[in-house]
Amino acid sequence: AAGVIQSPRHLIKEKRETATLKCYPIPRHDTVYWYQQGPGQDPQFLISFYEKMQSDKGSIPDRFSAQQFSDYHSELNMSSLELGDSALYFCASKVVGVTYGYTFGSGTRLTVV
Amino acid sequence: SQQGEEDPQALSIQEGENATMNCSYKTSINNLQWYRQNSGRGLVHLILIRSNEREKHSGRLRVTLDTSKKSSSLLITASRAADTASYFCATEAQGGSEKLVFGKGTKLTVNP
Numbered sequence: 001a002a003g004v005i006q007s008p009r010h011l012i013k014e015k016r017e018t019a020t021l022k023c024y025p026i027p028r029h030d031t032v033y034w035y036q037q038g039p040g041q042d043p044q045f046l047i048s049f050y051e052k053m054q055s056d057k058g059s060i061p062d063r064f065s066a067q068q069f070s071d072y073h074s075e076l077n078m079s080s081l082e083l084g085d086s087a088l089y090f091c092a093s094k095v096v097g098v099t100y101g102y103t104f105g106s107g108t109r110l111t112v113v
Numbered sequence: 114s115q116q117g118e119e120d121p122q123a124l125s126i127q128e129g130e131n132a133t134m135n136c137s138y139k140t141s142i143n144n145l146q147w148y149r150q151n152s153g154r155g156l157v158h159l160i161l162i163r164s165n166e167r168e169k170h171s172g173r174l175r176v177t178l179d180t181s182k183k184s185s186s187l188l189i190t191a192s193r194a195a196d197t198a199s200y201f202c203a204t205e206a207q208g209g210s211e212k213l214v215f216g217k218g219t220k221l222t223v224n225p
Contacts, residue, residue, distance in 0.1 A: 042215040056210030101146055101158030
């Protein structure tokens, strides 16, 4: 069965650089969620999109932006990277209104040096 | 403030023993879910319990939900070394985008 695909798996950037993370949801899923998980921390909700429109926003820095495209894939853009942005970034997809467990991608590990 | 606080933060047991993890939350929920995460890897859905359910089983997993106390527990029976992982509860709040709010997780170590 198709899963949520994230790319890249690993990314190393220097401070003040820009990073773009990509998420390809399960086909026919209409909603994408982004989460950030720092070392030893729980996943924190960043932002979500429903049918290509932002549906909710969490603790996402102003330096970050995201969008969902016509093919439903989503990208998280992170600018002016800081050391504290080093984390695992997950996306998940689901069909809104249907009750079942979320499917998460394998994540992108971002290291800022 | 963060929902889904869990205890214990770490749990070490021997193979064959049972492991119990607890989770508390603060708002009204549609459902509560448990996820497993191997070190540095992705989150894997284990089990979901709806707000109108009190107990649910799946294989060696048993989940309870007490909405009056806003708490849940996950029991893993007859644990195996392969169960070693971090376990997170996550709540889906009523209304809104159906986003999940995660607790801080329990790190379970099962010793062979």
